[in-house]
Amino acid sequence: MGEIQNISRRTFIKNVGLASGGLILACNYTLFSNETEDGNIAxxxxxxxxxxxxxxxxxxxxxxxxxxxxxxxxxxxxxxxxxxxxxxxxxxxxxxxxxxxxxxxxxxxxxxxxxxxxxxxxxxxxxxxxxxxxxxxxxxxxxxxxxxxxxxxxxxxxxxxxxxxxxxxxxxxxxxxxxxxxxxxxxxxxxxxxxxxxxxxxxGSAIYGLDKRLPNMKVVAIARCPVTFGTVKSFNKTAAMKISGVEDVIEIPRIERPFGPLGGVAVIASNTWAAFKGKEALEIQWNYSKNESYDSDAYRTELTERVHKSGKVEKETGDISKAFKEAAKVVESTFQLPHLAHAPMEVPNSVAWVQGDTCEVWAPTQSPQTAREEVFTYLGTTIDKVTINVTFLGGGFGRKSKPDYIVEAVMVSKAINAPVQVVWTREDDIKHGYYHTVSSQYMKASLDNQGNVTGWLHRSAFPSIASTFQPGTEYPAGWEIATAADVPFDIKNMKIESAKAPAMVRIGWMRSVINILHGFSINVFADELAHAAKQDPLEFRLKLIGADRIEDTKDPIKYNTARLKNVLKKAAKNANWGRPLPKGHAYGLAVQYSFYSYVASVVEVSMIDDKVKVHNIYTVIDCGTAVNRDTIKAQLEGAAIFGMSLAYYGKITAKDGAIEQNSYSDYRMIRMNEAPKVHVEIVDSIEKPTGVGEPGVPVIAPAIINAIFKLTGKRYYNLPLSDYDLV
CATH class of the missing domain: 3.30.365.10 (Aldehyde oxidase/xanthine dehydrogenase, molybdopterin binding domain)
Known part of the structure; x- marks a missing residue:
């Protein structure tokens, strides 16, 4: 840390760096007013x-x-x-x-x-x-x-x-x-x-984005093209203007930036209900983009065809061809996972007030600096003229780090010269988001006579998040493929490949990001290999991880296989792995290293009337120094429910370029009657604190799938389970 001098009350000390975030410190720097009525508080x-x-x-x-x-x-x-x-x-x-x-x-x-x-x-x-x-x-x-x-x-x-x-x-x-x-x-x-x-x-005094009010504020609802990147051809506002409370209807253009608004027709009203009803009454003709041909099921089939052919080599060690040729047994599987939506309880919303060359925003945002940059870029002003106030967020999961909805509010405020609040409906949220990527994966492994894995091939195809920032991107970014390439298994012969996958909708990060798809395939495939080797899944996984070692990766924090095995052993111990379970019950397990943390889950599942029921989830996390155990426990409980929701119901599909799902009715979440008991153990550690909010998600779905296989002998390679009428 550089030297800091305690100087005058309003002096800002520049060019002082602290920690990896490049922090700038100030002494006696007034951040906010805190004086009493008599002004005597120093x-x-x-x-x-x-x-x-x-x-x-x-x-x-x-x-x-x-x-x-x-x-x-x-x-x-x-x-x-x-x-x-x-x-x-x-x-x-x-x-x-x-x-x-x-x-x-x-x-x-x-x-x-x-x-x-x-x-x-x-x-x-x-x-x-x-x-x-x-x-x-x-x-x-x-x-x-x-x-x-x-x-x-x-x-x-x-x-x-x-x-x-x-x-x-x-x-x-x-x-x-x-x-x-x-x-x-x-x-x-x-x-x-x-x-x-x-x-x-x-x-109820906590202020979320939807709670914010300003004097004379207008409420805005925006109709967007059903097909991503489509634009307005023409619109008729006559019926909308007849609705009580509707004051005006204007068009807002699409802005071609990573977090630029999609554009559409904005209904300006005195209250939320009028804005929503006015939007429903609009008559709009759209210019559909080239994405009108997008059919997500057909697209996923294309991805599957590609992963069954040689792809772009991302990592290669040893001689994979020789391993397969000399194998006692070869196992092959293909995995398909759909698009997913964030669907936080609080929909995207923002209050904005543009006054001349200044703008103030109140919004539930995960990235206020990104929002500030997008706003001042749109307005053509300087960054010091833009203030982004951060409210509480009613969930985010990565959606609210993309400030397109904030820029929408700024656009309308500037156009009508008044403070506005843009409010999305749940349907808007589901149909016009930044989606977690669709994917197809092909995996192949060889076993010797002792059931040891001698070769490992993993070929993955999915539209990259990079496509949002660099249109035309067709292959994954290095950090995305790393979740497959840096798998912590002691296998000498390994080959990781990717296949071409152009994006057809906006692709964004979601809670646990690419660990969702690679954590699923790797954990299910490892369980399949254990069965092929006729070995206990727990013992097989520990052997697959191998000896204690610090992996040599490019990351500043290196992962430690001893810590990975430790959470797996503890989760198994907490579940009493191997004990006789009630008839019709079975255990499944999964373990994942992500966001520098180690998480393992053992899930107890039963089949009741051919429906999957999760009774218990035993999760163990090693996240280094545990700063607040209550928060960590809550995050892992939430991750369990989030992961179950994805496993049971998570699926976004597109037909003729339009997203087919609308709301929680057809993009369901786990409900109270479906929720299991979640048992959490936090490993005591003096290591540097690491991630908590996301690492608990990717282990849930594969653990459930592995438990179902133990019960039924049938393995599911695609999600969600609702596609098979199992929930």
Whole structure:
């Protein structure tokens, strides 16, 4: 960390880097007003993330978005622990979109991973300055002073509150040699903390995007072309204008940027209901794009034909041809998975107010900096003229990191010179999203006489996320194919290939991303190989992973096969793997390394009237240092339900270029009567914190499929299970 000077109250210290996010720190930098009516509260802002006031109140800024992921609690608790504050006196301020906070993109299960050391530094630095201030006040050595629960305490027993030290501490230089707590002394890190926002969640005072209101705000609903990238040919607004509350109807163009709006016809109204009814009354003629021919079933068949032929070699070790030629047994399988939608409970929405060359936005966004860039680019103004306020998110799963819906609100606000709120319907959300990719995969493996895997071929075809940023992309990005190429199995002869797959709709990342499709195929295929080798799936998988080792990958955090095997063993132990189960019940397992974390699940399944019933899910995660165990447990419980929803019902299809699904009625989620008991164990670790929100998803579907095979002898290579009338 570069040197930081504690200078005047409004001075910004530039060119100071901290941690991988490239953070810029500031001293005495006012982030928000906190004065009382008489204006007498002094303040101390040692950096962008901490503000301590003379009344002892403490504000900690969270630069990542809260969408049920617990990030405001986790990141705040890291600062609070190192600072030695009273948790009850901590308040959180949500950062607006600004590069000074470092990377604010709340995706990829990276928030705690990226900011753990940074937030510890924030707290430790502040604690040390408070100790220095107290020592100067008492004229005693700093070594005789300690911080404890919002006070500095001297060995004599006298103490002074943090707030009382503000006037002095803000004159001190920032320490350059930071002393951190030892893990054994943590009060909040590694413990179970309830959400810092639980009161607001419970009493309804939490402000989500849909809750935001401005004076004279108009509500907007937008009709978009059923075929992705289609445009408006003509429209008749007569019927819409007759609906009470509808004030105007305008066309908005498509913007050809990765997160540009699709364009369409916007109905402007005084209330949401009128806007929705006005949209339904529109008469629109569309210019369908070349995507009008898109048939997702036919397309998936094309992908399957391609993966049955040699593809682009992504990785090759050993001699795969020789392994197959000399094999005692060869196993081949083909997997097909459909498009998926994010479908968060809160639909995309945004409030925007364009006034001259300035714009202010209030939105549930996972990436406020991306939204800010898209807005100022559209307006042709400068970035400092755009403010992005982040509300709570009613779920995100990656959808709300794409700010097309925010730009829509900006476009309409500018056009009508008034504040607006764009609200999508559930049908809009399902039909006009950024979809998780469709895929087809071919896998082939060879076994020797002892049931050892001697050769492994994995050929994968799926439209890449890169196609959203570089139209015409037909092969996966390196990081996408890495989820297949870096499989942690001890196999000498291995070949990973990809096949051509142009995108026909907008492709975007979704919770767990490419791990969904590769985690499914690899875990189901490994189970199939265990059966072919006549070995127990658990023992076979442990042998397949092989000896303890640190894999040599390009990632900054290397994966450790000992940790991978450990979560698998623990999940099996928790489920009492191998014990006799009730008649008609069976276990299935899966294990996955993703987002630098290790997750294994054992799933107990039964068949009741030829329907699949999941009774228990035993999940174990090793995510390094567990910052907040309550959040981790909740995330894995949610991941279990999310993964089950994908396995049971997840399927988006297109016919004549239009998405066929409409709402939760035909893009279903797991319901309460279908939910199993989810048992979670968090491995104790002192390693660097790693991902939590996403790694629990990819193990669920394959574990269910493997359990069904154990029960019925039938293996399913395609999802969802509803296609087979099993749910």
């Amino acid at each position: 303040e101390f802002n040692p950096n962008l993330f901490v503000q301590l006031n003379s009344d002892g109140s403490l504000f900690i800024v969270c630069s990542r978005s809260e969408m049920g992921n617990g990030v405001r609690t986790s990141m705040t608790s890291i600062v609070a622990d190192e600072m030695e504050v009273d948790w009850k006196r901590v308040k959180v301020k949500q950062a607006v979109g600004d590069a000074k906070y470092g990377d604010q993109n709340t995706d990829g299960s990276r928030s705690v991973t990226d900011f753990y050391e940074t937030m510890r530094t924030m707290g430790a630095m502040t604690r040390m300055m408070l100790i220095t201030a107290a020592a100067k006040t008492w004229q005693v050595p700093e070594s005789e002073c300690t911080a404890q629960n919002h006070f500095i305490i001297h060995t004599s027993g006298k103490k002074i509150g943090f707030g009382e030290l503000v006037d002095l501490v803000k004159t001190l230089p920032v320490p350059t040699n930071i002393t951190y707590k030892k893990p054994k002394d943590f009060k909040y890190i590694g413990k179970t903390l309830k959400s810092i926002d639980v009161k607001e969640f419970s009493n």
